[in-house]
Amino acid sequence: MSDFDSCDALLLDNQLCFALYSTSLQMTKTYKPLLQSIGLTYPQYLAMLVLWERDGITVGEISTRLLTDPGSLTPLLKRLEADGLLNRTRSSVDERVVELRLTDKGRALQEQARRFPSCILQTSEHTPEQLAALKEELVALRAKLHQAS
Incomplete structure (x- = not known):
């Protein structure tokens, strides 16, 4: 009997899904506090x-990039627009398409966010190479899971 056939396979601490989920929560x-300093939520930051x-x-392109549904992005993008960080405009070619353009304020926010990766690196107590390798493994896992679904 393999380890995955035993009751231990159902222990919470043995679940890859829980390790990923709880790590994601901790990362957020x-x-x-970093994001609060520039007035963004984590989804807005992404x-x-x-x-x-x-x-x-376009909204469709950002949705694809973030692996999310375009409809779920609309409230988030409206909030970023209300905060003066971007403009949403209908395409002149196809009015069903909404294009997103940063405002000067939105572009300026990038400068304030430049320190975030080094803060995360320091907090993680990993080397840049270790975090890059971990990210590559997670992206490969995501791709395999996507192929299987």
Whole structure:
């Protein structure tokens, strides 16, 4: 009988899913004071990261990049717009498409966020190489899980 066939396979601490879930919660908690200092929530920060990479994308493109449903992004993007960080405009080519453009305030926020990766690195007590390897493993796992679904 393998370890995965025994009752131990159902212990919470033996679950990869729980290790990922609880680590994700802790990562979000670690980011919280950093993000509060610039007035963003964690989901808003992820959206801003995408826009800092490539300004002028559509809601559909940012949704694909964040692996989420476009409809669930709408309230978040409206809030970023209300905060003066981006503008949402209908495409002149296809009015069903909403384009997102950073404002000067939104672009300026990137400068304040530049310190976050080094803060996370320091808090994790890992080397940059260790975190890069971990990220690669997680991305590979995500890809395999996506293929299987």
